[in-house]
Amino acid sequence: MADAGGGSGSMHVLMLPWLAFGHILPFTELAKRIARQGHRVTLLSTPRNTRRLIRIPPDLAGLVRVVDVRLPRVERLPEGAEASIDIPSDDLRPYLRVAYDDAFSHTLSGILQEPPGPGRPDWVLIDYAAYWAPAAAARHGVPCAFLSLFGAAALGFYGPPEALMGRGEHARTKLEDLTVVPGYVPFPTTVAYRRFEAREIFEPGLVPDDSGVSEGYRFGVSIRESQLVGIRSSAEFEPEWLRVLGELYQKPVIPVGLFPPPPTQEVAGHEGTLQWLDRQAPRSVVYAAFGSEAKLTSAQLQTIALGLEDSGLPFLWAFRPLADDETGEATAGLPEGFEERVNSRGLVCRGWVPQARLLAHGSVGGFLTHAGWNSITEGLARGVRLVLLPLMFDQGLNSRLLVEKKIGVEVERDEDDGLFAPKDIAAALRRVMVEDEEFGTKVKELSEVFGNDEMNDQCVREFLRCLSEYGTASSNRDSSISGL
Numbered sequence: 001m002a003d004a005g006g007g008s009g010s011m012h013v014l015m016l017p018w019l020a021f022g023h024i025l026p027f028t029e030l031a032k033r034i035a036r037q038g039h040r041v042t043l044l045s046t047p048r049n050t051r052r053l054i055r056i057p058p059d060l061a062g063l064v065r066v067v068d069v070r071l072p073r074v075e076r077l078p079e080g081a082e083a084s085i086d087i088p089s090d091d092l093r094p095y096l097r098v099a100y101d102d103a104f105s106h107t108l109s110g111i112l113q114e115p116p117g118p119g120r121p122d123w124v125l126i127d128y129a130a131y132w133a134p135a136a137a138a139r140h141g142v143p144c145a146f147l148s149l150f151g152a153a154a155l156g157f158y159g160p161p162e163a164l165m166g167r168g169e170h171a172r173t174k175l176e177d178l179t180v181v182p183g184y185v186p187f188p189t190t191v192a193y194r195r196f197e198a199r200e201i202f203e204p205g206l207v208p209d210d211s212g213v214s215e216g217y218r219f220g221v222s223i224r225e226s227q228l229v230g231i232r233s234s235a236e237f238e239p240e241w242l243r244v245l246g247e248l249y250q251k252p253v254i255p256v257g258l259f260p261p262p263p264t265q266e267v268a269g270h271e272g273t274l275q276w277l278d279r280q281a282p283r284s285v286v287y288a289a290f291g292s293e294a295k296l297t298s299a300q301l302q303t304i305a306l307g308l309e310d311s312g313l314p315f316l317w318a319f320r321p322l323a324d325d326e327t328g329e330a331t332a333g334l335p336e337g338f339e340e341r342v343n344s345r346g347l348v349c350r351g352w353v354p355q356a357r358l359l360a361h362g363s364v365g366g367f368l369t370h371a372g373w374n375s376i377t378e379g380l381a382r383g384v385r386l387v388l389l390p391l392m393f394d395q396g397l398n399s400r401l402l403v404e405k406k407i408g409v410e411v412e413r414d415e416d417d418g419l420f421a422p423k424d425i426a427a428a429l430r431r432v433m434v435e436d437e438e439f440g441t442k443v444k445e446l447s448e449v450f451g452n453d454e455m456n457d458q459c460v461r462e463f464l465r466c467l468s469e470y471g472t473a474s475s476n477r478d479s480s481i482s483g484l
Contacts, residue, residue, distance in 0.1 A: 011467065012040040014111060014121035018129040019046065019100055020084040021292040022374045024053050026149055026232065027127070029259050032056065033460045035063035042111070042121060044069050044104060046082040069107045071099040085292045090204070097129060097211035105132050112140040123467055126226065131218040134225030143470060146226040147256070151373050152233045152241035153191050153401040154394035157182065160248040164220030166206060175202045184248070187240055190400045196418035197396040223249060227470060230256040230463055232373065236449045238401070254466050257459030258450045260381035263360035270354060273316065274361070276347050280314050283365030283440075286429055287358055287384070289318035290370040294391040296320070301333035304389075307425020308346060308368075309338065313433055315346045316364070318353045359384055365440075366433045368425070371395040376402070383447035385432045385439045387411065389420070407442050408432070 013034060017027035024045055031041040040063050045054060047068045056064045071082060077095040081087050087096060108130075114120045124137045124144045134144040148155055159182060162168035172178055178198035181189055193201065206216045223229060233255045235242060245253045267274060277285065288308060290296060296304075308315045319334075339348055355375075358364060359382040367379040371390045376398060379386055386408030388399040402408040409432050412424040432439050449455060 010039045011122040011464070012042070012118070012120070013123045013125050013467075014042045014044070014108070016044055016104060016108065016124065016126045016130040016133055018127040019049065019082060019096060021053065022372060023127055023149055024049055024083070025261065026259065026374060027147070028054050028056075029261050030147070030256065030460070031064050032060055033259055033457060034464065035060045036457075037461060037464055039063070039464065040118075041065070042067060044107060046071055046103075048080065048082040067107065067111075069103050071103050074099045074102075090295070093204070094209035094211040097209075100129060101132065101211065104130065105136065108133060108136055112136060112142060125230075126222055128215070128219045128222050131213070131221040131225075134222065138225075143227045143467075144225065145228040145230055145467065146222045147230045147232070149232050149373060150394050151376075151398060151401070152231050152238045152245055152253075152255075153189075154373075154397040155231065156185065156241045156244040156248065157191050157397050158216070158219065159184070161220040161224035164216040164223070166214070166216065172202075172206055175199060178202060185244060190404055191397050192400065193396050194413075194418070195416050196414070197390070200392065227251065228466060229253045232256060232258060232377070234258060234449055234455070234459060237446070252466060252470075254463050255459055256463045257456035258377040258381065259456050259460070260377045260450060261356045263356045263382070265354035265357045267354050267357060270349070273347065273349055273353070273358070277316065277358070277361045277363045280363035282362050284314055284433075285361075285364045286311070286313050286315040286366040286368055286387075286433065287318070287355075287364050288315055288368040289353070289355060289375065290320070290389070290391060291372045291375060292320075293372070293393070294370055296333075296391070298333050302335050303420060303422055304368075304425060305334050305338050306422035307429070309335075309342055310422050310426035311429040311433075312426075313345075313366075313429055315342075315368075316358065317346065317348045318355065318358075319348045319350050356382075366429065368429065371399040371402070373398060377450055380407070380443060380446045380449075381451035383443050383451070385443050387425075387428045387432050389425075405442075406438065407446065408439070 015027050015031055017023045031043050034041050042065045044067050050066055050068055054066055074095050076092060077099055078087060081096060084093060084096060121142060124133055124142055125147050126133045126144060127147065137144045158164055159170040163170035170182060175198050178193040179195055181192050204215060206214050208214045229249055229251060231253060234257060235255050242253060242255060356378055359378055364384055366385045366387060368387045369375045369379060371388045372395055386402060388402060388408050388410040390396040390399040399410050403410050409428045411420050411428045413420045
């Protein structure tokens with residue numbers, strides 16, 4: 001196995017991200033950071049995702065190879081759907097997984113069958129969805145590592161691989177199991193789902209779908225069958241949960257850093273937005289965005305709009321179309337007259353926005369977010385205060401963790417149905433932005449962890465060292481990975 005120092009002893013890492021913007025982008029960022037350490041990377045995606053998401057700098061082009069994988073036609077999957085953002089309904093997610101399993105498993109097998117040489121990887125680094133990859137890699141003597149784009153607290157809550165697969169004493173067999181802290185957590189915590197969140201995640205997360213398995217099963221097999229687990233986190237941020245994962249998985253669990261994207265995105269079409277930000281007072285603006293996955297309803301968008309209006313704070317809203325609107329109107333989902341009333345105090349931006357660039361602007365001081373892990377890392381890396389409105393997946397767990405650590409405020413909601421009112425949005429925003437300076441102090445401290453490129457790169461180097469040492473150890477029958 002190669003030395004992690006780069007040069008002639010460099011490794012070749014093949015990456016298999018899931019087909020979602022929030023997965024492809026951080027895998028790409030990590031690929032670039034691995035390449036900067038002198039290692040070669042092969043990154044698999046689809047043609048449309050490659051065109052719209054993956055940008056490899058010219059100086060890394062010789063080290064990062066992007067392979068386009070064409071998806072097969074699958075019944076019920078819309079034409080041209082190559083990422084979760086392309087499907088109009090969550091009910092269609094299983095069919096994207098069917099296409100992914102078919103195309104990417106076939107491509108992986110072809111690469112693994114190449115004779116020893118530059119084209120054959122030393123490691124396969126997988127996302128949760130590629131649960132078939134560890135077995136395929138093992139057949140060719142190639143080790144596999146699981147990369148979690150979820151934080152350690154969320155993964156720790158989900159439990160050992162067997163529980164994710166619906167087996168063993170910690171398996172969640174009923175909805176209520178998701179609303180309590182697991183007994184194996186050795187410290188007090190509020191990291192658990194609320195009732196309305198548990199209802200929304202139980203079936204899609206733990207019940208087999210039309211792809212043949214549940215999402216939880218994919219996680220469980222991917223973790224169980226991989227030799228190493230990398231977590232997008234840092235020991236400085238959640239050391240207690242990283243220790244829990246080590247006990248649960250009984251294999252090396254390595255924080256790979258947060259690797260937020262640099263605020264160097266192109267701003268073509270958004271010059272006016274930056275000029276508007278330039279006119280605002282330092283740290284006064286709330287940036288509002290809810291990710292690429294959540295499909296907000298008209299009622300939710302109306303409430304968010306009225307809450308931003310009622311807060312009295314300047315805001316910039318990265319507005320996405322309605323999940324339940326068929327009119328195609330630009331103002332659909334907004335209260336009548338909303339943009340006229342907020343006028344110069346608030347700006348609504350439609351379509352794609354350069355989020356990392358906007359969060360890094362000196363006038364942005366708060367972030368109204370869905371609490372997705374990508375957005376959390378981007379916000380904290382830039383030292384902005386967080387107001388949390390979790391909507392799906394791990395977001396409720398992330399939100400509890402941040403509130404527990406006194407880093408953000410969660411919008412008050414009805415425990416049973418998840419409803420919230422404009423006053424709840426406005427109150428949370430004002431508390432974070434105006435009333436409690438402690439949040440500003442906390443996020444400034446954390447920005448030195450999340451936004452520290454050298455610290456993030458050091459985590460990547462440590463991860464690569466572990467990959468290299470595992471390869472050296474596995475080549476000797478008497479060697480052990482336990483000392484990594």
